[in-house]
Amino acid sequence: MKIVVIGGTGTIGTAVANKLKGDHEVIIASRSNGNYKVDITSVDSIEQMYKDIPNIDAVVSTTGESHFGGLSELTPELNEVAINSKLKGQVNLVLIGQNYINDGGSFTLTSGIMMDDPILKGSSAAMANAGVAGFVKSAAIELTRNIRINTVSPNVLEESMDKYGPFFKGFDPVSADKVSNAFLRCVEGAQTGQVYKVY
Ligand SMILES: NC(=O)c1ccc[n+]([C@@H]2O[C@H](COP(=O)([O-])OP(=O)(O)OC[C@H]3O[C@@H](n4cnc5c(N)ncnc54)[C@H](OP(=O)(O)O)[C@@H]3O)[C@@H](O)[C@H]2O)c1
Structure with a gap:
């Protein structure tokens, strides 16, 4: 499969891209590094990506700021950050990408545990996470040409505890490898409309 991993230079994206690389053609995209530069907060940038990279089988988004x-x-x-990036940015990857992606293709977006298990200072991110999950479940019943859509909702990652540990006291962090397996199921599996919770 030809797979674009947007956010593929990040903590989760690197693990996902490495997992997929052995069996697939993986194109890593982000704003500043990787094989292709795209900014998901810009509709024009997303549209250009789909024009520049034809015949995509799977779009994996491991990005979205809050x-x-x-x-x-x-x-x-300040709330607009999550709306424009994590929520609207990821949704726009689908709204625009549905016109370009191959028959039988798939979209996999990223959500997060904060929508189910609130933490202090997390309401904006939680809003975006729940919005992504709701969109995915609903879009799945309308996508045509056997296109699938799922989302992975990770707990805090072991690899991110230096950065996010103080926000997630008492949580049981999960490994990037475990989270990337959920992405693998979304890409290579047959399910659609799922929220894979890696808690
Ligand atoms: N890490 C965790 O513990 C954890 C847990 C649950 C959920 N999540 C969610 O998982 C996602 C990824 O987290 P992460 O920790 O892997 O993040 P990260 O290490 O900061 O990586 C973010 C990636 O997204 C890219 N990016 C950021 N803004 C972008 C934009 N507007 N357009 C295109 N690419 C963009 C970054 O590259 P550039 O800066 O070059 O664009 C980078 O490749 C986020 O939505 C986060 O909320 C993370």
């Missing part, structure tokens, strides 16, 4: 901060300091402007 602002971490307490609710009383969360302004509408």
